[in-house]
Amino acid sequence: xxxxxxxxxxxxxxxxxxxxxxxxxxxxxxxxxxxxxxxxxxxxxxxxxxxxxxxxxxxxxxxxxxxxxxxxxxxxxxxxxxxxxxxxxxxxxxxxxxxxxxxxxxxxxxxxxxxxxxxxxxxxxxxxxxxxxxxxxxxxxxxxxxxxxxxxxxxxxxxxxxxxxxxxxxxxxxxxxxxxxxxxxxxxxxxxxxxxxxxxxxxxxxxxxxxxxxxxxxxxxxxxxxxxxxxxxxxxxxxxxxxxxxxxxxxxxxxxxxxxxxxxxxxxxxxxxxxxxxxxxxxxxxxxxxxxxxxxxxxxxxxxxxxxxxxxxxxxxxxxxxxxxxxxxxxxxxxxxxxxxxxxxxxxxxxxxxxxxxxxxxxxxxxxxxxxx
Numbered sequence: 001x002x003x004x005x006x007x008x009x010x011x012x013x014x015x016x017x018x019x020x021x022x023x024x025x026x027x028x029x030x031x032x033x034x035x036x037x038x039x040x041x042x043x044x045x046x047x048x049x050x051x052x053x054x055x056x057x058x059x060x061x062x063x064x065x066x067x068x069x070x071x072x073x074x075x076x077x078x079x080x081x082x083x084x085x086x087x088x089x090x091x092x093x094x095x096x097x098x099x100x101x102x103x104x105x106x107x108x109x110x111x112x113x114x115x116x117x118x119x120x121x122x123x124x125x126x127x128x129x130x131x132x133x134x135x136x137x138x139x140x141x142x143x144x145x146x147x148x149x150x151x152x153x154x155x156x157x158x159x160x161x162x163x164x165x166x167x168x169x170x171x172x173x174x175x176x177x178x179x180x181x182x183x184x185x186x187x188x189x190x191x192x193x194x195x196x197x198x199x200x201x202x203x204x205x206x207x208x209x210x211x212x213x214x215x216x217x218x219x220x221x222x223x224x225x226x227x228x229x230x231x232x233x234x235x236x237x238x239x240x241x242x243x244x245x246x247x248x249x250x251x252x253x254x255x256x257x258x259x260x261x262x263x264x265x266x267x268x269x270x271x272x273x274x275x276x277x278x279x280x281x282x283x284x285x286x287x288x289x290x291x292x293x294x295x296x297x298x299x300x301x302x303x304x305x306x307x308x309x310x311x312x313x314x315x316x317x318x319x320x321x322x323x324x325x326x327x328x329x330x331x332x333x334x335x336x337x338x339x340x341x342x343x344x345x346x347x348x349x350x351x352x353x354x355x356x357x358x359x360x361x362x363x364x365x366x367x368x369x370x371x372x373x
Contacts, residue, residue, distance in 0.1 A: 005047060005079035008239070013045035013081060015152035017070075023143040024065045030112035032063040032140055033103075035119045038310025039144050041240055044070050045081045057121045059099060064108040071106055096123065100131050116140025149306060149313050150332035155241070156356060159307055159334055160365055162236055162243030163354055166203075167368040169193035170234040170247065173208065179226040179251050183208050186230070194236050203235025203242050211248060212347035226254040229347040234368075240309050244336040245366040246352030260346045261373035267349040270294045271339035274303070278329060278337065278355050278362035284316045285325040287337070299340040307334045307354060333357040334365070 007013070020043045024032065034040045040061035041047060048060075062071040071088045074080060080089065090102045103109055115128070115135045128137055151159070172193035173186050187207035194202065210224060211231045224230055228251045235244035248267075250256050273294050277286035284304065291298050298318035306312030314327045314335070329335075335355050342348035354365040 007079055007081040008041070008045035008047070009154070010081075010083075012152075012154040012158060013083075015154050016042050016045070016147075019147040019150070019152065020063065020144070021065060021068070023147040024063070024116075026146075027116070027138075027140075027143040029114050029116040029138065029140055029143060030065050030135075031109060031115045032061075032144075033059040033115060033117040034061040034063070034140075034144075035059060035117070036310070038240075038308075039118050039148075040072070042144070042148060042309055044072055044084060046072060046074070046084070047079050047240060048072075048074060057117075057119045057124060059103060059117075059124075062103065062106055062109075064106065064112075066108045066111065069107065096127060100127060104131060114138055116143065118144055145313050148308055150330060151308060151334050151356075152332075155308065156332075156334065156365075158239055158241045159243055159354065162199075162238040162241045163245065163365055164243070165194060165197045165199050165238045166234045166236045166243045166245055167366065168197060169236065170232055170245065170368055173232065173234070174247075174249060177224070177230055177249060177251060179224055179228075179254075182223050183210065183230075186224075186232075190232075190234065197238075199236050199238045201237040203237055203244055204233055206233055208232050210347070211342070211350065212345075224251045226252050227346075229255055229260065229349065231348065231350040233350070233352070242307050242310075242336075244307065244352060244354060245368055246338060246350045247368065247370050248347075248349045248351065249371050255346070257346070263342045263346055263349050264371065264373040266294070266296065266341045267339050267351050270296055270341055271337075271351050271353070274337050274339055275353075275355065275362055275364070278335065278357055280329055280331045280357050280359050280361075282329055283325055284314050284323075284327040284329060285321065287316045288318065288321060288324055296341050299338070301340075302338070303340075304335045304337045307336050329357045331357055331359045 035057040060073040074089045075091050112135050116138050118141050169190045173190040176189045190207045211229045231248045233246050273290035277290050287304050302317040304316035316324045337355050338352040340350050356363040
Protein backbone atom coordinates (compact mmCIF):
# COMPACT_ATOMS: atom_id res chain seq x y z
CA UNK A 1 0.00 0.00 0.00
CA UNK A 2 1.36 3.41 -0.96
CA UNK A 3 1.91 5.75 1.98
CA UNK A 4 2.82 8.84 -0.05
CA UNK A 5 0.16 11.18 -1.41
CA UNK A 6 0.86 11.61 -5.11
CA UNK A 7 -0.64 13.90 -7.70
CA UNK A 8 -2.53 12.40 -10.62
CA UNK A 9 -0.38 11.42 -13.60
CA UNK A 10 0.64 14.28 -15.85
CA UNK A 11 -1.18 12.87 -18.88
CA UNK A 12 -4.38 12.55 -16.88
CA UNK A 13 -4.08 16.11 -15.54
CA UNK A 14 -3.29 17.68 -18.88
CA UNK A 15 -6.06 15.91 -20.80
CA UNK A 16 -8.65 16.99 -18.24
CA UNK A 17 -7.44 20.59 -18.15
CA UNK A 18 -7.63 20.81 -21.92
CA UNK A 19 -11.30 19.83 -21.76
CA UNK A 20 -11.95 22.25 -18.89
CA UNK A 21 -10.31 25.20 -20.69
CA UNK A 22 -12.16 24.32 -23.90
CA UNK A 23 -15.48 24.51 -22.05
CA UNK A 24 -14.45 27.79 -20.41
CA UNK A 25 -13.76 29.16 -23.88
CA UNK A 26 -17.03 27.81 -25.28
CA UNK A 27 -19.05 29.28 -22.41
CA UNK A 28 -17.08 32.55 -22.25
CA UNK A 29 -15.99 31.99 -18.64
CA UNK A 30 -12.85 33.86 -17.63
CA UNK A 31 -12.38 32.39 -14.15
CA UNK A 32 -13.67 29.30 -12.36
CA UNK A 33 -14.25 29.41 -8.60
CA UNK A 34 -14.70 25.78 -7.55
CA UNK A 35 -15.99 24.56 -4.21
CA UNK A 36 -16.81 20.93 -5.07
CA UNK A 37 -13.86 18.66 -4.47
CA UNK A 38 -14.40 16.47 -7.54
CA UNK A 39 -14.33 19.55 -9.79
CA UNK A 40 -11.23 20.85 -8.03
CA UNK A 41 -9.40 17.56 -8.55
CA UNK A 42 -10.51 17.41 -12.18
CA UNK A 43 -8.66 20.62 -13.05
CA UNK A 44 -5.84 20.46 -10.51
CA UNK A 45 -4.94 16.77 -10.27
CA UNK A 46 -4.34 17.18 -6.53
CA UNK A 47 -5.83 14.43 -4.30
CA UNK A 48 -6.66 16.65 -1.35
CA UNK A 49 -8.70 15.62 1.67
CA UNK A 50 -11.84 13.91 0.37
CA UNK A 51 -14.88 15.60 1.85
CA UNK A 52 -17.90 13.32 1.66
CA UNK A 53 -21.33 14.81 2.19
CA UNK A 54 -22.34 18.45 2.19
CA UNK A 55 -20.39 21.45 3.41
CA UNK A 56 -20.54 25.25 3.10
CA UNK A 57 -19.21 26.69 -0.12
CA UNK A 58 -15.67 27.92 -0.19
CA UNK A 59 -13.55 28.78 -3.27
CA UNK A 60 -11.09 25.94 -2.79
CA UNK A 61 -9.79 26.04 -6.37
CA UNK A 62 -9.45 28.93 -8.83
CA UNK A 63 -8.77 28.49 -12.55
CA UNK A 64 -7.84 31.51 -14.69
CA UNK A 65 -8.33 31.13 -18.44
CA UNK A 66 -6.09 34.05 -19.45
CA UNK A 67 -3.02 32.73 -17.63
CA UNK A 68 -3.82 28.99 -17.60
CA UNK A 69 -3.01 29.00 -13.89
CA UNK A 70 -4.60 26.86 -11.17
CA UNK A 71 -4.69 28.13 -7.57
CA UNK A 72 -5.59 25.91 -4.60
CA UNK A 73 -6.53 26.18 -0.96
CA UNK A 74 -4.09 23.78 0.70
CA UNK A 75 -1.98 23.85 3.84
CA UNK A 76 0.73 21.55 2.48
CA UNK A 77 2.59 20.66 -0.71
CA UNK A 78 2.14 16.89 -0.53
CA UNK A 79 0.15 15.65 -3.49
CA UNK A 80 0.25 19.02 -5.26
CA UNK A 81 1.36 18.70 -8.92
CA UNK A 82 4.65 20.33 -9.85
CA UNK A 83 2.86 22.58 -12.36
CA UNK A 84 1.07 24.33 -9.47
CA UNK A 85 3.80 26.39 -7.76
CA UNK A 86 3.87 26.99 -4.02
CA UNK A 87 2.91 30.65 -4.47
CA UNK A 88 -0.41 29.46 -5.97
CA UNK A 89 -1.41 27.79 -2.69
CA UNK A 90 -3.42 29.50 0.03
CA UNK A 91 -3.91 28.21 3.58
CA UNK A 92 -7.26 27.21 5.02
CA UNK A 93 -9.13 30.03 6.73
CA UNK A 94 -12.60 30.59 8.17
CA UNK A 95 -12.40 34.32 7.57
CA UNK A 96 -14.18 35.30 4.32
CA UNK A 97 -12.23 38.56 4.27
CA UNK A 98 -8.96 36.63 4.03
CA UNK A 99 -10.37 34.45 1.25
CA UNK A 100 -11.51 37.46 -0.74
CA UNK A 101 -8.14 39.13 -0.26
CA UNK A 102 -6.52 36.01 -1.69
CA UNK A 103 -8.88 36.08 -4.66
CA UNK A 104 -8.17 39.76 -5.34
CA UNK A 105 -4.46 39.03 -5.45
CA UNK A 106 -4.69 36.33 -8.13
CA UNK A 107 -3.32 37.44 -11.48
CA UNK A 108 -6.17 37.79 -13.97
CA UNK A 109 -9.02 38.12 -11.46
CA UNK A 110 -9.30 41.90 -11.73
CA UNK A 111 -9.77 41.73 -15.50
CA UNK A 112 -12.32 38.89 -15.43
CA UNK A 113 -15.69 39.74 -17.01
CA UNK A 114 -17.45 36.45 -16.29
CA UNK A 115 -16.69 34.40 -13.18
CA UNK A 116 -18.20 30.94 -13.01
CA UNK A 117 -18.82 28.96 -9.84
CA UNK A 118 -20.07 25.42 -9.21
CA UNK A 119 -21.87 26.34 -5.97
CA UNK A 120 -22.53 29.37 -3.81
CA UNK A 121 -23.86 30.48 -0.44
CA UNK A 122 -25.98 33.62 0.12
CA UNK A 123 -23.11 35.25 2.01
CA UNK A 124 -20.62 34.84 -0.83
CA UNK A 125 -23.26 35.93 -3.32
CA UNK A 126 -23.43 39.21 -1.40
CA UNK A 127 -19.67 39.65 -1.10
CA UNK A 128 -18.56 38.85 -4.65
CA UNK A 129 -20.18 41.90 -6.33
CA UNK A 130 -18.51 44.16 -3.79
CA UNK A 131 -15.07 42.70 -4.45
CA UNK A 132 -15.48 42.23 -8.22
CA UNK A 133 -18.06 44.86 -9.23
CA UNK A 134 -17.29 44.68 -12.97
CA UNK A 135 -17.61 40.90 -13.23
CA UNK A 136 -20.75 38.85 -13.90
CA UNK A 137 -21.20 35.79 -11.67
CA UNK A 138 -22.50 32.79 -13.66
CA UNK A 139 -23.32 29.12 -13.10
CA UNK A 140 -20.32 27.05 -14.21
CA UNK A 141 -21.77 23.64 -13.43
CA UNK A 142 -23.14 23.04 -16.98
CA UNK A 143 -19.68 23.72 -18.45
CA UNK A 144 -18.02 21.45 -15.89
CA UNK A 145 -20.54 18.69 -16.52
CA UNK A 146 -19.96 19.00 -20.25
CA UNK A 147 -16.21 18.63 -19.70
CA UNK A 148 -16.46 15.73 -17.26
CA UNK A 149 -19.17 13.71 -18.99
CA UNK A 150 -16.81 12.78 -21.86
CA UNK A 151 -13.90 10.78 -20.47
CA UNK A 152 -10.43 11.16 -21.94
CA UNK A 153 -8.53 7.94 -22.78
CA UNK A 154 -6.47 8.48 -19.64
CA UNK A 155 -9.64 8.70 -17.56
CA UNK A 156 -11.01 5.49 -19.06
CA UNK A 157 -7.82 3.72 -18.01
CA UNK A 158 -8.19 5.15 -14.49
CA UNK A 159 -11.74 3.80 -14.33
CA UNK A 160 -10.56 0.41 -15.58
CA UNK A 161 -7.98 0.33 -12.78
CA UNK A 162 -10.67 1.13 -10.21
CA UNK A 163 -12.92 -1.61 -11.62
CA UNK A 164 -10.06 -4.10 -11.33
CA UNK A 165 -9.76 -3.34 -7.62
CA UNK A 166 -13.51 -3.80 -7.16
CA UNK A 167 -13.58 -7.07 -9.11
CA UNK A 168 -10.64 -8.51 -7.17
CA UNK A 169 -12.25 -7.61 -3.83
CA UNK A 170 -15.59 -9.07 -4.99
CA UNK A 171 -13.92 -12.38 -5.87
CA UNK A 172 -12.53 -12.60 -2.33
CA UNK A 173 -15.95 -11.80 -0.82
CA UNK A 174 -17.64 -14.43 -3.00
CA UNK A 175 -15.19 -17.04 -1.72
CA UNK A 176 -16.69 -16.46 1.75
CA UNK A 177 -20.32 -16.85 0.63
CA UNK A 178 -21.98 -19.81 2.35
CA UNK A 179 -25.06 -20.46 4.52
CA UNK A 180 -24.69 -18.96 7.98
CA UNK A 181 -22.33 -16.13 7.04
CA UNK A 182 -23.54 -12.62 7.84
CA UNK A 183 -23.98 -9.76 5.41
CA UNK A 184 -21.61 -7.67 7.53
CA UNK A 185 -18.92 -10.33 7.33
CA UNK A 186 -19.14 -10.35 3.53
CA UNK A 187 -18.92 -6.54 3.48
CA UNK A 188 -15.92 -6.67 5.82
CA UNK A 189 -14.13 -9.23 3.65
CA UNK A 190 -14.72 -7.07 0.59
CA UNK A 191 -13.34 -3.96 2.28
CA UNK A 192 -10.32 -5.82 3.67
CA UNK A 193 -9.51 -7.13 0.19
CA UNK A 194 -9.97 -3.62 -1.18
CA UNK A 195 -7.61 -2.18 1.42
CA UNK A 196 -4.96 -4.82 0.66
CA UNK A 197 -4.82 -3.31 -2.83
CA UNK A 198 -4.12 0.13 -1.40
CA UNK A 199 -7.67 1.47 -1.68
CA UNK A 200 -9.52 2.52 1.47
CA UNK A 201 -12.67 4.20 0.10
CA UNK A 202 -15.67 2.05 -0.85
CA UNK A 203 -18.23 3.54 -3.22
CA UNK A 204 -21.00 2.42 -0.85
CA UNK A 205 -21.30 0.92 2.62
CA UNK A 206 -23.99 -1.43 1.36
CA UNK A 207 -21.88 -4.20 -0.16
CA UNK A 208 -23.90 -7.42 0.32
CA UNK A 209 -27.50 -8.20 1.20
CA UNK A 210 -30.00 -11.06 1.07
CA UNK A 211 -32.24 -10.10 -1.83
CA UNK A 212 -35.27 -12.13 -0.71
CA UNK A 213 -35.46 -10.26 2.60
CA UNK A 214 -34.16 -6.91 1.36
CA UNK A 215 -34.80 -6.64 -2.40
CA UNK A 216 -33.17 -3.21 -2.64
CA UNK A 217 -30.59 -3.60 0.13
CA UNK A 218 -32.65 -1.77 2.75
CA UNK A 219 -33.47 -2.86 6.27
CA UNK A 220 -31.62 -4.84 8.92
CA UNK A 221 -28.72 -7.10 8.01
CA UNK A 222 -28.93 -10.81 8.76
CA UNK A 223 -27.37 -14.24 8.31
CA UNK A 224 -27.47 -15.93 4.92
CA UNK A 225 -29.74 -18.95 4.61
CA UNK A 226 -29.19 -22.00 2.43
CA UNK A 227 -31.98 -20.95 0.04
CA UNK A 228 -31.00 -17.28 -0.23
CA UNK A 229 -29.79 -15.21 -3.14
CA UNK A 230 -27.15 -12.68 -2.11
CA UNK A 231 -26.64 -9.44 -4.05
CA UNK A 232 -23.27 -7.68 -4.10
CA UNK A 233 -22.89 -3.98 -4.94
CA UNK A 234 -19.12 -3.84 -5.37
CA UNK A 235 -17.78 -0.33 -5.77
CA UNK A 236 -14.54 1.44 -4.87
CA UNK A 237 -12.98 4.87 -5.30
CA UNK A 238 -9.39 4.37 -6.46
CA UNK A 239 -7.26 7.30 -7.54
CA UNK A 240 -10.35 9.46 -7.21
CA UNK A 241 -12.28 7.42 -9.82
CA UNK A 242 -15.28 5.26 -9.04
CA UNK A 243 -15.46 1.70 -10.34
CA UNK A 244 -18.68 -0.28 -9.81
CA UNK A 245 -20.23 -3.62 -10.60
CA UNK A 246 -23.06 -5.70 -9.18
CA UNK A 247 -23.62 -9.46 -8.99
CA UNK A 248 -26.14 -11.85 -7.41
CA UNK A 249 -25.11 -15.36 -6.36
CA UNK A 250 -27.01 -18.26 -4.75
CA UNK A 251 -25.80 -19.11 -1.25
CA UNK A 252 -25.85 -22.78 -2.14
CA UNK A 253 -27.59 -25.53 -4.14
CA UNK A 254 -30.76 -25.15 -2.08
CA UNK A 255 -31.21 -21.64 -3.53
CA UNK A 256 -31.34 -22.95 -7.10
CA UNK A 257 -34.73 -24.04 -8.41
CA UNK A 258 -36.89 -23.36 -11.47
CA UNK A 259 -38.04 -19.99 -10.13
CA UNK A 260 -34.46 -18.88 -9.49
CA UNK A 261 -33.31 -19.91 -12.95
CA UNK A 262 -36.24 -18.05 -14.50
CA UNK A 263 -35.32 -14.95 -12.52
CA UNK A 264 -31.73 -15.01 -13.80
CA UNK A 265 -32.91 -15.47 -17.37
CA UNK A 266 -35.19 -12.45 -16.97
CA UNK A 267 -32.30 -10.40 -15.60
CA UNK A 268 -30.16 -11.44 -18.58
CA UNK A 269 -32.95 -10.32 -20.91
CA UNK A 270 -33.19 -6.91 -19.23
CA UNK A 271 -29.42 -6.54 -19.32
CA UNK A 272 -29.28 -7.41 -23.01
CA UNK A 273 -31.86 -4.72 -23.76
CA UNK A 274 -30.05 -2.17 -21.59
CA UNK A 275 -26.76 -2.83 -23.36
CA UNK A 276 -28.49 -2.45 -26.71
CA UNK A 277 -29.75 0.96 -25.59
CA UNK A 278 -26.21 2.20 -24.88
CA UNK A 279 -25.64 3.44 -28.42
CA UNK A 280 -23.95 6.77 -29.09
CA UNK A 281 -26.38 9.49 -30.09
CA UNK A 282 -29.45 7.86 -28.58
CA UNK A 283 -31.59 9.27 -25.79
CA UNK A 284 -31.02 8.02 -22.25
CA UNK A 285 -34.76 7.38 -22.16
CA UNK A 286 -33.99 4.21 -24.09
CA UNK A 287 -32.55 2.76 -20.89
CA UNK A 288 -35.87 3.30 -19.12
CA UNK A 289 -37.72 1.86 -22.10
CA UNK A 290 -35.61 -1.32 -21.91
CA UNK A 291 -37.40 -2.34 -18.71
CA UNK A 292 -40.80 -1.67 -20.23
CA UNK A 293 -39.92 -3.67 -23.34
CA UNK A 294 -38.86 -6.60 -21.14
CA UNK A 295 -42.07 -6.35 -19.12
CA UNK A 296 -40.45 -5.50 -15.79
CA UNK A 297 -41.05 -2.53 -13.47
CA UNK A 298 -38.31 0.00 -12.99
CA UNK A 299 -36.41 -0.30 -9.69
CA UNK A 300 -36.62 2.50 -7.09
CA UNK A 301 -32.96 3.44 -7.64
CA UNK A 302 -31.13 4.82 -10.71
CA UNK A 303 -30.60 2.30 -13.49
CA UNK A 304 -27.65 4.22 -14.96
CA UNK A 305 -25.19 6.70 -13.48
CA UNK A 306 -22.05 8.29 -14.83
CA UNK A 307 -18.73 6.96 -13.54
CA UNK A 308 -15.81 9.28 -12.94
CA UNK A 309 -14.63 11.67 -10.23
CA UNK A 310 -17.48 11.81 -7.73
CA UNK A 311 -20.97 12.43 -9.13
CA UNK A 312 -20.97 12.38 -12.91
CA UNK A 313 -23.82 12.65 -15.40
CA UNK A 314 -25.97 11.20 -16.79
CA UNK A 315 -28.39 10.10 -14.10
CA UNK A 316 -31.15 7.85 -15.43
CA UNK A 317 -33.92 7.25 -12.91
CA UNK A 318 -37.64 6.51 -13.12
CA UNK A 319 -38.28 9.69 -11.10
CA UNK A 320 -36.49 11.83 -13.74
CA UNK A 321 -38.01 10.70 -17.06
CA UNK A 322 -37.80 14.16 -18.67
CA UNK A 323 -34.13 14.47 -17.77
CA UNK A 324 -33.43 11.05 -19.28
CA UNK A 325 -35.34 12.01 -22.41
CA UNK A 326 -33.33 15.21 -22.88
CA UNK A 327 -29.92 13.66 -22.20
CA UNK A 328 -28.09 11.79 -24.95
CA UNK A 329 -25.35 9.22 -24.84
CA UNK A 330 -22.11 10.42 -26.40
CA UNK A 331 -18.88 8.62 -27.25
CA UNK A 332 -16.59 8.72 -24.22
CA UNK A 333 -19.27 8.45 -21.56
CA UNK A 334 -18.79 5.72 -18.95
CA UNK A 335 -21.91 4.44 -17.18
CA UNK A 336 -22.76 2.03 -14.41
CA UNK A 337 -25.83 0.29 -15.89
CA UNK A 338 -28.07 -1.83 -13.67
CA UNK A 339 -30.46 -4.66 -14.45
CA UNK A 340 -32.71 -5.55 -11.51
CA UNK A 341 -35.66 -7.96 -11.56
CA UNK A 342 -37.74 -9.74 -8.92
CA UNK A 343 -38.26 -8.89 -5.29
CA UNK A 344 -40.66 -11.60 -4.18
CA UNK A 345 -40.52 -15.38 -3.98
CA UNK A 346 -36.89 -16.41 -4.55
CA UNK A 347 -35.73 -12.83 -4.25
CA UNK A 348 -34.24 -10.34 -6.69
CA UNK A 349 -31.35 -10.49 -9.13
CA UNK A 350 -29.05 -7.48 -9.47
CA UNK A 351 -26.57 -7.13 -12.31
CA UNK A 352 -24.54 -3.95 -12.70
CA UNK A 353 -21.90 -3.42 -15.38
CA UNK A 354 -19.60 -0.54 -16.30
CA UNK A 355 -20.16 0.42 -19.94
CA UNK A 356 -18.07 2.69 -22.17
CA UNK A 357 -20.06 4.35 -24.95
CA UNK A 358 -18.10 4.43 -28.22
CA UNK A 359 -18.89 5.37 -31.80
CA UNK A 360 -18.59 1.69 -32.70
CA UNK A 361 -21.00 0.55 -30.00
CA UNK A 362 -21.00 -0.05 -26.24
CA UNK A 363 -17.98 -1.68 -24.61
CA UNK A 364 -18.45 -3.51 -21.30
CA UNK A 365 -15.50 -2.70 -19.02
CA UNK A 366 -16.40 -5.15 -16.25
CA UNK A 367 -15.20 -8.75 -16.64
CA UNK A 368 -16.19 -10.41 -13.36
CA UNK A 369 -18.17 -13.63 -13.93
CA UNK A 370 -21.82 -13.87 -12.94
CA UNK A 371 -23.93 -16.89 -12.05
CA UNK A 372 -25.50 -18.67 -14.99
CA UNK A 373 -28.84 -20.52 -14.71
